[in-house]
Amino acid sequence: MRHRASFALLGALALAFPSNPALQARPVEAAPVAAPAGIAPSRVVPLQGGRNFRDLGGYRTGDGRMVKWGLLYRSGSMTGLTADDYASLEKRGIRVVCDLRSTAERQAEPVNWPHAGTPRVLADDYGMDNGQFLPKGDPRQFTADQVRGAMASSYPRLLTQFNSQYRRMFGELLAGHAPLAFNCSAGKDRTGIGAALILTALGVPRETVISDYMLSNQTLDPAKLMGGKAMANSPFAALPPEALKLLVGVDRSYIEAAFAVIDAHQGGAMGYLRDELGLGAGEIQRLRGLYLTRR
Incomplete structure (x- = not known):
């Protein structure tokens, strides 16, 4: 059985494209990027209507530096944000939002940014067939092991399907367009891979990257997620x-x-970032200069 519902967690049809010479040509020197003053560091951003809205700041890298707070945000759908939430995010100065959701997901859970402080939102129009992300058969008969296996097998495909959007996100970061937020519907799968790629590029150790990924089990409310409009008829x-x-x-x-x-790619993670995302040594150096601090 193949399902064509608007599934809030997975899917896209964007394909990888060759290395981007424009990214490789960027200068190595990094202008300083700083979060707005007066924003208290917090892993989970305190929002009334936020969904899995988190700050990637504070993680230590292998060379002892730290990811700057208040510049890199990961999130689920922002459809539930309140007026106070929008005001809070305006104070954080978010300039760009990379919305990884499909066309149907964005229509089901629209985000109505107020005129003041509206960031530039980058999104692609695409549809998806969600049956590829679950075992075949009757969902009522699926076992936990079957779902676990199907979900795990979907992640390598997501790397390829979202390559173009991840590339665009890194292009924004290289240009210093931060604070930047990136999101999907739940903020755990497409967003989780995006966060893992960013933290890996910044030199954060693998176990720390995985720990950040696993935080979604603590910050997501399954009941609220299943009650969302995008899941109503799923x-x-x-x-x-x-x-x-x-x-x-x-x-x-x-x-x-x-x-x-990523690890199986020639040259491992750094080879993958270079060949699949256009992040050579110069781009990696620039990212680290922009988004890491010695403090």
Whole structure:
């Protein structure tokens, strides 16, 4: 059985494209980028209507530097943001939002930024067939192991399907267009891979990257997620509880499946970033100069 619902967690049709010479030509020197003053560092951003809205700041890199607070945000759908939330994000100075959601997801859960402080939103129009992300058959009969295996097998495909959008996100970061937020619907799969790529490029150790990924199990409310408009008519609501938990949450095996592809690339993670995302030594140096601090 193949499902064509607007599934809030997965999917896209964007394909990888060759290395971008424009990115490789950027100068290595990095102008300073700083978060707005007066914003208290917090891993989970305190928002009334936020969904898995988190700051990637504070993580230590292998050389002892630290990711700057208040510049790199990951999130789920922002459809529930309140007027106070928008005011809070305006104070944070978010300049760009990379919205990884499909056309149908954005229509089901629109985000109505107020005129004041509206960031530039980057999104692609695409549709998706979600059956490729679950085992074949009747969802009511799926086991937890089947769902875990299907989810893990989907992550390598997401690396390829979203290559163009991840490239664009890195292009914005290289240009210093921050604070920047990137999101999908739940903020855990497409967004989780994006966060893993950013932290890896910045030199954050693998176990720390995986720990950040696993935080979604603590910061996502499955009941609220399943109650969202994008999931209202989804057949996935028929899944057994343990299988549903693995679908709306995260498991270490999912992100490890993506890392297996990255590590198998010639030159490992740095080779993957160079060849698949256009991040050569100069771009890596620039990213680290912009978004890391010695403090």
